[in-house]
Amino acid sequence: MSIIAVLNTKGGVGKTTIALNLAVGRALQGCNVLAVDGDRQGSLLTALTNRSDREPIVAVAHYVDGQALRQQVQRAVALYDDIVIDAGGRDNTALRAALLLADKVIIPFLPRSFDVWALDDMNALLSEARAIKEVEAWALLTMADARGNDNAAASEAVPDGVQRMPVTVGRRKAFADAAGAGLSVLELPGNRDAKAAAELQALLAAVFN
Template sequence: MIVTIGNTKGGVGKTTLAVQVALTRALAGRDVWLIDGDRQGTAQTAVAIRAEAGRKPGVACSQYADGPVLRAQVQQQGRKFDDIIIDAGGRDSTALRAALVLSDVLLVPFQPRSVDVWALGDISALVEEARSLRDGLRAYAVLNCADPGSASTDNADAAAALADHPQLAHLDAPVRRRKAFANAVGQGLSVDELAPRDAKACEELAALVRTVFEGQDAVILQSR
């Protein structure tokens, strides 16, 4: 399964989410390839820190910020892996456009801020374009760095604003603003591996991953 975590808006926490999703799948026994499609290379740095520390399981990671190269590499090597997670840069790039055409799922993280909600129109247009080239792309928007309070009106207002963007389905598995996520990525870890353990962060990440992959995992279990 190929999952792109991307948004044309920067600063929404997509790299942290991409690394966490990739590590969660690897810890579940999946053979994972994390592709860093951002020229900054932050995801690749996190995986390198993990490798240097000798943490297991390892995660394969490559950096392809050029769209044609990303597309060619996935087409050539993608079958070697169970899951491919693509961290696409926070702008309208050739890498993001290539990833959308290749992916089964697009996960669009956005924060409960007006500027993030306003920017959803740009990624929605790219989703429409990708679907005109390839059928089957499932696109979800998920609140990331959401306000910790479960009754936050900002969270609810941001989720409600998705009604203006029918290209994006609301994934009701918010990831809230917690230091554990940033601390974990800085050490090349999943929040499940971080000590002390933040149970709420772990629960939120597990819910997100379960929701994104539940259909695929059900098929895998039935085939065994």
């Protein structure tokens, strides 16, 4: 059983898209998954609600208060194979609760200076959390550029205390198209983006194996 938290104090880095694809992707592998939306915007809740009765069913809950999130996730641990939490966009109680609950923290970031700097904020929060428990944290480069040196430069700037995820997620329209319907890129019809699907398969293997 794993609790995976997808977190960043900066918005617009693809947190919800990554959380959605991890939750649905894991469910497609046959696991009983709970997705927890800790963001006031409720984007993950909306996306998974859009799935309606589509199989596989992914249970979703919305807790923006840190205490409620912590209590409800702790109660749900015995009921699910995996729990994926989406929280952040700012430093708040839900993000801090998720940090302490998670077996593994995934921090999506873009190959841009402002996004790299935000990793330092997350690293500071991780340091506080690690005074209470050990937290495994991985920086995931998202919306990676197809060419140029920005990807490598951003990856090299990941601070000590955060490991670099061995896979990246490119800037691909397929992720946005799928997310709008509450789908993972693995569920898109036959003309799906094969590269996006391969990236998600690699990410699932890196996160859960």
